[in-house]
Amino acid sequence: MQLPSSILIFRPSILRALRGYNRERLVHDTTAGITVGLMTLPVALAFAIASGLPPGTGLITAIMAGFLIALFSGCRIQIGGPSSAFIVIVYGIVERYGIPNLLIATMMSGIMLFLMGLFRLGTLIRFIPVAVVIGFTNGIAALIILSQLRDFLGLSIEKMPSGFFGIVSTLWTHLHTVNYYALGLALVTSLVLLGWQRLMPASGPDQPNVRGKLNIIPGTIIALIIGSLATTVLQLPVETIGSRFGGIPADFPGMTLPAMDWETTRFLFMPALTLAILCAIESLLCARVADNLLDERHNPNQELMAQGTANVITPLFGGMPAAGTISRTYTNFRSGATSPIAGMVHALALLLIVLLAAPLAANIPLPTLAAIMMFTAFNIGQWREFSRLRSYRMPYRITLLAVFLLTVVFDLTVAVEVGLVATCLTFIYRISSLTYADTVEPGQYSDIPRWNPGDMQVRQLHGALFFGAVKLIQDLEKQLPRRVVVLDLDGVIYLDSSGAEELLHLAKICHNRGITLILCGIKRQPQDMVQRVQLLQRHGVRHADRLQDALREATAMLPASALKHADTGPAADPIPV
Structure with a gap:
């Protein structure tokens, strides 16, 4: 009979320490x-x-x-x-x-x-x-x-x-x-x-x-x-x-x-x-x-x-x-x-x-x-930590002092709860501030035709796309182009259910407006979440492995008029990387 693995973890250190005991x-x-x-x-x-x-x-x-x-x-x-x-x-x-x-x-x-x-x-x-x-x-x-x-x-x-x-x-x-x-x-x-x-x-x-x-x-x-x-x-x-x-x-x-x-x-x-x-x-x-x-x-x-x-x-x-x-x-x-x-x-x-x-x-x-x-x-x-508070950021100072004062004046349970909540909020804010989006401008890649930003937009997302950072997607929804949106997720290290839900909402808006949404560079953890919510199976959503592949597919979908006009110059004279 095999014992459950949870029982087998009960291994006191004395069993190991007594080997060779003299x-x-x-x-x-x-x-x-x-x-x-x-x-x-x-x-x-x-x-x-x-x-x-x-x-x-x-x-x-x-x-x-x-x-x-x-x-x-x-x-x-x-x-x-x-x-x-x-x-x-x-x-x-x-x-x-x-x-x-x-x-x-x-x-x-x-x-x-x-x-x-x-x-x-x-x-x-x-x-x-x-x-x-x-x-x-x-x-x-x-x-x-x-x-x-x-x-x-x-x-x-x-x-x-x-x-x-x-x-x-x-x-x-x-x-x-x-x-x-x-x-x-x-x-x-x-x-x-x-x-x-x-x-x-x-x-x-x-x-x-x-x-x-x-x-x-x-x-x-x-x-x-x-x-x-x-x-x-x-x-x-x-x-x-x-x-x-x-x-x-x-x-x-x-x-x-x-x-x-x-x-x-x-x-x-x-x-x-x-x-x-x-x-x-x-x-x-x-x-x-x-x-x-x-x-x-x-x-x-x-x-x-x-x-x-x-x-x-x-x-x-x-x-x-x-x-x-x-x-x-x-x-x-x-x-x-x-x-x-x-x-x-x-x-x-x-x-x-x-x-x-x-x-x-x-x-x-x-x-x-x-x-x-x-x-x-x-x-x-x-x-001594009190004298060193000046070398730390304000959230750390507030958390330490708040927990100290609450422990002394009120109750240790309340102090720990408030400290943990304050730390979580600070962590969420810091991680969300590290999540950002870069815009890929027309002509950035020499082998890709230039496009009109009014017809096509390309964004590279970086960081963790979680509930505290979904504003990036919401901001994109407010300024959608006429034809194609390319999202490069190669820099996204984590995607939670809130982030996936916001991507689903973006896909729905794009479909209703006749805009094609192309996702590329999806890594392991975000890919697992994307598969769970069946984002790639939605109407109007496509997928490419790399950003260059997505750009080629996107520009191939654009009419010639969308490729001839560009803010950086004519399409026949691309700017080298």
């Missing part, structure tokens, strides 16, 4: 996995808290999704888990629909992702414009920074709203409640993160010096240890994970199916679609970064199916949405990872930490986590 590679993968696991610990806690979820949710997601994405990924060093890209969307879903419906929306997004990979739509994600990606990435980063000011300043706010105006208003009205101990601790954490980033070399752990060896230790772990020790030893009056959430569970939760409320579930389609699109963009961008590091190509469809599988299963254990993460994948590479085993070790290392060291997490101060979140958000933003 003890040395296992050591490298284990070291890399533990390093990434230590890096993931603080950000997983911070991402969950910033999303309005218990801190343990981030660890559950990092463990389950991290293991599954590594196991089924189309990229051999991809590290998956909770991502900063989801924070704004997840917080909004939790505020509006509650945590149980977040789990359902996450599972729905996982199904969408798997289907996208199954139907080979992975390459389509690459067509999302750079301006849209940069716009919403910077918008998400700005919102994360704004939302973390509560814990960074230690403000006495019971619950933060999800909208931009609500966040700004709440922060402003509670600004007088600043906890200077929390602010000082957050500033110290920020200085530690900045100092560690500046001191540690970016070239990786291969260096034979102390700094090169210390580089495998994430700065976030150093900041977390310093913040926790300072809070415990100095008895600082700041909020901790223990005081707000009661700590994190010391065991791994069992699998439970979230309760389905079909009346509410139907409203979750757009949030789930947004999660799926964000996950696809984030994961495939991460995989492309890994490609550049490894000098190889990932399987985008397999990657989408891996992300889909993880986002369907992880919510069953109470996890949040997950995706591939660039910073952790890059750290995985720098730490010496050679296969998906490193990603699986990273998940198992986190599980071991949860089982053995969960009580210690109660002492982690929230200002430290807020500083880590703001530091991470600042690093994911491509802020």
Whole structure:
């Protein structure tokens, strides 16, 4: 029995990566996995808290999704888990629909992702414009920074709203409640993160010096240890994970199916679609970064199916949405990872930490986590793109700024939709402006008799004759000659149904007026469309392979009076090419 080809595309990269696997590679993968696991610990806690979820949710997601994405990924060093890209969307879903419906929306997004990979739509994600990606990435980063000011300043706010105006208003009205101990601790954490980033070399752990060896230790772990020790030893009056959430569970939760409320579930389609699109963009961008590091190509469809599988299963254990993460994948590479085993070790290392060291997490101060979140958000933003806007055209500037502002002020879904629509309209305008027509003048070819332009017109079309460029044909219809129209389509690279319909309309007008329409130079794709609409079978329509053949046929149809008069001189004295 032969399996369907769509099923055969499910080929995880681990099958290829384990060929020739040996003890040395296992050591490298284990070291890399533990390093990434230590890096993931603080950000997983911070991402969950910033999303309005218990801190343990981030660890559950990092463990389950991290293991599954590594196991089924189309990229051999991809590290998956909770991502900063989801924070704004997840917080909004939790505020509006509650945590149980977040789990359902996450599972729905996982199904969408798997289907996208199954139907080979992975390459389509690459067509999302750079301006849209940069716009919403910077918008998400700005919102994360704004939302973390509560814990960074230690403000006495019971619950933060999800909208931009609500966040700004709440922060402003509670600004007088600043906890200077929390602010000082957050500033110290920020200085530690900045100092560690500046001191540690970016070239990786291969260096034979102390700094090169210390580089495998994430700065976030150093900041977390310093913040926790300072809070415990100095008895600082700041909020901790223990005081707000009661700590994190010391065991791994069992699998439970979230309760389905079909009346509410139907409203979750757009949030789930947004999660799926964000996950696809984030994961495939991460995989492309890994490609550049490894000098190889990932399987985008397999990657989408891996992300889909993880986002369907992880919510069953109470996890949040997950995706591939660039910073952790890059750290995985720098730490010496050679296969998906490193990603699986990273998940198992986190599980071991949860089982053995969960009580210690109660002492982690929230200002430290807020500083880590703001530091991470600042690093994911491509802020230099704002200063480079002057070098781009106005449509690019408008698209990027519009997506950024809409993401921050209104909603990420609206921002992406508006950005895509604006980009499509800009693309249509640019392509239509590249489509033009040249007029072949009488006497341009020495072996063709001159003709009277009032009796015969010859046009050469160039570009894509699609719905945005049919005005070329409409303009021709307004100034038709008396006897013959020759259209050279050799320069037409694409013809859509609207363009074909306009050609049919031109053929009808020509037939009604007794004018012969000759088409020539039709290439493969336009020829297929012409055959579908049976344009060449219409009355009064003829076809020639080349322009010269069409001109000979056309001039042979003209009476002598139409060949004797010409604007450029007598027909007996042709102008050479």
